[in-house]
Amino acid sequence: MSFDTKRVARLALIGVAAASLAACASRPKPTGPVAPTPPAPTQEAPPPYTPPPAQPVDQGPVPGSVQDFVVNIGERIYFDTDSYDIRADAQPTLAAQAQWLNRYPAVKVRIEGNADERGTREYNLALGARRANAIRVFLTGQGVSASRIETISYGKERPIDPGTGEEAWAKNRNGRTAITDGAR
Amino acid sequence: MNLKSLLTGMAGAAVLALSFAAVAAPGVARAQIEVDIDKGAVKPLPVAIPAFSGGGRGADIAQVISGNLERSGLFQPLSTAGVADKLGDVNVQPRFPDWQATGAQALINGQVTVGADGQLRVDFRLWDTFSQQQLLGLQFTSTAENWRRVAHKISDAVYERLTGEKGYFDTRVAFVAESGGKLNRVKKLAIMDQDGANPSYITDGSYIVMTPRFSATSQEITYMALRPTGSSIYLLNLQTGRTETVGKFPGMVFAPRFSPDGTKVAFSVEKNGNSDIYVMDLRSRQSTRITTDPAIDTSPSFSPDGSKIVFNSDRGGQAQLYVMNADGSGVRRISGGGGRYTTPVWSPRGDYIAFTKQTGGEFHIGVMRPDGGDERLLTTSYLDEGPTWAPNGRVLMFSRESASGVSRLWSVDITGRILRPAAYTGAASDPAWSPLLD
Numbered sequence: 373m374s375f376d377t378k379r380v381a382r383l384a385l386i387g388v389a390a391a392s393l394a395a396c397a398s399r400p401k402p403t404g405p406v407a408p409t410p411p412a413p414t415q416e417a418p419p420p421y422t423p424p425p426a427q428p429v430d431q432g433p434v435p436g437s438v439q440d441f442v443v444n445i446g447e448r449i450y451f452d453t454d455s456y457d458i459r460a461d462a463q464p465t466l467a468a469q470a471q472w473l474n475r476y477p478a479v480k481v482r483i484e485g486n487a488d489e490r491g492t493r494e495y496n497l498a499l500g501a502r503r504a505n506a507i508r509v510f511l512t513g514q515g516v517s518a519s520r521i522e523t524i525s526y527g528k529e530r531p532i533d534p535g536t537g538e539e540a541w542a543k544n545r546n547g548r549t550a551i552t553d554g555a556r
Numbered sequence: 557m558n559l560k561s562l563l564t565g566m567a568g569a570a571v572l573a574l575s576f577a578a579v580a581a582p583g584v585a586r587a588q589i590e591v592d593i594d595k596g597a598v599k600p601l602p603v604a605i606p607a608f609s610g611g612g613r614g615a616d617i618a619q620v621i622s623g624n625l626e627r628s629g630l631f632q633p634l635s636t637a638g639v640a641d642k643l644g645d646v647n648v649q650p651r652f653p654d655w656q657a658t659g660a661q662a663l664i665n666g667q668v669t670v671g672a673d674g675q676l677r678v679d680f681r682l683w684d685t686f687s688q689q690q691l692l693g694l695q696f697t698s699t700a701e702n703w704r705r706v707a708h709k710i711s712d713a714v715y716e717r718l719t720g721e722k723g724y725f726d727t728r729v730a731f732v733a734e735s736g737g738k739l740n741r742v743k744k745l746a747i748m749d750q751d752g753a754n755p756s757y758i759t760d761g762s763y764i765v766m767t768p769r770f771s772a773t774s775q776e777i778t779y780m781a782l783r784p785t786g787s788s789i790y791l792l793n794l795q796t797g798r799t800e801t802v803g804k805f806p807g808m809v810f811a812p813r814f815s816p817d818g819t820k821v822a823f824s825v826e827k828n829g830n831s832d833i834y835v836m837d838l839r840s841r842q843s844t845r846i847t848t849d850p851a852i853d854t855s856p857s858f859s860p861d862g863s864k865i866v867f868n869s870d871r872g873g874q875a876q877l878y879v880m881n882a883d884g885s886g887v888r889r890i891s892g893g894g895g896r897y898t899t900p901v902w903s904p905r906g907d908y909i910a911f912t913k914q915t916g917g918e919f920h921i922g923v924m925r926p927d928g929g930d931e932r933l934l935t936t937s938y939l940d941e942g943p944t945w946a947p948n949g950r951v952l953m954f955s956r957e958s959a960s961g962v963s964r965l966w967s968v969d970i971t972g973r974i975l976r977p978a979a980y981t982g983a984a985s986d987p988a989w990s991p992l993l994d
C-alpha cells in the first residue's frame with residue numbers, strides 16, 4: 373500500500389515540479405519552517421501531465437531539493453496498528469532517506485509521527501511520538517546527526533486520508549520526514 | 557426508591573416514586589410517577605413551568621429552567637398554554653386542581669420585578685401539585701443582564717430539592733470548537749454556558765488546541781496547544797484573560813489536568829519517544845517526574861482528595877487504567893476486561909472513574925469503581941471519547957465523532973439511560989465541565 377501511494381504521489385509531483393521549473397526557469401525555493409502538507413494520496417489517476425512549453429528542460433527535480441527528496445526518496449513510512457516498529461517494507465525508504473540526508477548535510481528535518489483515528493487523543497499523541505522517535509533512531513543509526521533532526525507528534529490530528537476503514541487508517545498511521553531547512 | 561436512587565443508578569425495586577411526593581402526597585400522587593426500572597427507560601417527572609409573571613424576562617427565565625430540566629432527562633416540562641389559573645403574585649397559592657389537571661406533579665411559578673436601580677429580583681416557588689405543599693421558595697437578586705444565571709440557579713435549587721443531588725446548571729463548559737473537514741480541521745478553544753448559550757472563542761484557530769480542563773477551585777483552565785514547532789501546556793485565567801505556559805520541556809507536553817485543590821497540574825512529558833507523567837507545583841514551578849516506565853504513561857487524573865492519580869498506560873501490552881499514589885508509588889492496574897482503556901477521569905465525588913473503552917471496533921464511554929469493580933459501559937458508537945464530569949458526579953459530557961468526521965458534544969447520566977446531544981449544536985470536541993459557579 374505504501375508503495376502504491378508513493379508511486380501515485382511521485383507521478384503527480386513530477387508533473388507539478390516540471391511545470392514549475394519551466395515557469396520560473398530557476399530552482400524551486402526552499403520551503404519555510406512550515407513544510408506544506410502534501411495532498412492526500414489516493415488511488416485515483418494523477419492529474420494529466422502538462423508538457424512544459426517550448427524550450428526543453430530537465431524533467432527531474434533538482435538534486436538536493438525538497439522535491440527530490442519527496443519524489444525520489446519518499447517522505448512517509450507506514451506503521452501497523454498501535455505499533456511503532458519499523459516495518460520491513462519501510463526500511464528501504466528510511467535507508468534511502470538516511471543516504472540522501474548524508475549526501476546533503478545542510479538539510480534539517482522534522483519527523484512527524486501520526487496515528488489513525490481509532491484511538492483517543494492523548495494516547496495517540498504518545499503513540500505518534502514513539503513513531504517519530506523510531507524513525508529518528510533509525511536515521512541516526514545510519515549516520516545522520518541527531519542535531520539535524522527534531523521530532524513532533526501530531527497524534528490523530530493530521531490524517532492524510534479522510535476515508536473510513538482499514539485502507540485509510542493504514543495511510544494515516546505514518547511518520548513523515550519533513551525537510552525544514554537547507555534544501556536546494 | 558426515589559429520584560435520588562435513579563440518579564445513582566442503583567438497581568432495586570421495579571416501582572419507583574419520587575422523594576418529594578413522599579413529603580405529604582396521598583397515594584394517588586405516587587401512582588402517577590411509577591417507573592419500571594427493568595424496562596430501561598425512566599419516565600421523567602411531569603412538571604409545569606409557566607412564564608414567570610411580571611413581564612420582562614419572565615418568559616425567558618421559565619424557558620431556560622424548562623430547557624435545563626428537560627435536558628437532564630429526569631423531568632418532562634408540560635405545555636401550560638390552556639391552564640385556567642393565571643398565576644400572578646407568587647405569595648398567592650396556585651389553584652392546584654387546575655395544575656393537577658395538566659398531569660404536572662410539580663409546579664414552578666415565579667415573579668420578576670425590576671427595582672429602581674435596575675436590579676432584577678426573581679421570586680420563585682416550587683409546589684407539589686397533589687399534596688399542595690410548597691417545597692421551596694427562594695428569591696434571587698441580580699443585574700438585569702445576568703438573568704440566565706438566575707434561571708440556572710433556580711434550576712439547580714429545584715433539581716437539588718427534587719432529586720437530593722446537587723444541580724449542575726449554573727456551570728460552564730470549555731471545549732474545542734471545530735470547523736473544516738478531516739484534512740483541514742480548524743480547532744479553537746471555546747467556552748460556553750452548559751446549556752450552549754453565550755459561546756465565545758478564545759483562540760483564533762491558527763494552531764491546534766486540545767483537551768482543555770477546568771480547575772475545580774478557580775475560573776482557570778489548562779489546555780494543550782500544538783504547533784509545528786512543538787507543543788505547549790497553557791494556563792488561562794478566565795477572569796483576567798491572562799495566559800501563561802507551564803514552561804519548556806525537551807519533547808512533547810500534553811494531557812494536562814489540575815489537582816483538585818488547583819495548586820498542581822499533572823501532565824505527560826515525552827522524551828525520546830517515551831511518555832511519562834509529571835506533576836508541577838504551580839507556586840514553585842517545580843515539576844516532578846512520577847512515572848518512569850518505558851511504556852506510554854498519560855492522561856493523569858487526581859482523586860478528589862488529591863492522594864491518588866488514575867492514568868493510562870500500555871505497560872501491560874495494551875492501553876489499560878492504573879491507579880497510583882500521587883507520588884508515583886503503589887501502582888496497580890484497575891481495568892481488567894478485554895479491549896483498550898484510555899482517558900480515565902476521577903469523579904469529583906470519588907465514587908467512579910469514567911473512561912473511554914475500545915472493543916470490537918467500537919468506542920464506549922464507561923464508568924467503574926476506583927478499585928476497578930462494577931464496570932459499566934454507558935455508550936457505544938463509531939468514536940466516543942474524552943468524558944468530563946458534571947460537578948455533581950452524576951452526568952458526563954463527551955465527544956462523539958461520526959465516521960464522516962463530524963464531532964459533537966453529547967451527555968449521558970451514569971445509569972446510561974439518559975443519553976442525548978448537548979445543547980450546543982456546533983461541531984465540537986474535548987468538553988470540560990466547570991465546577992458550580994459562585
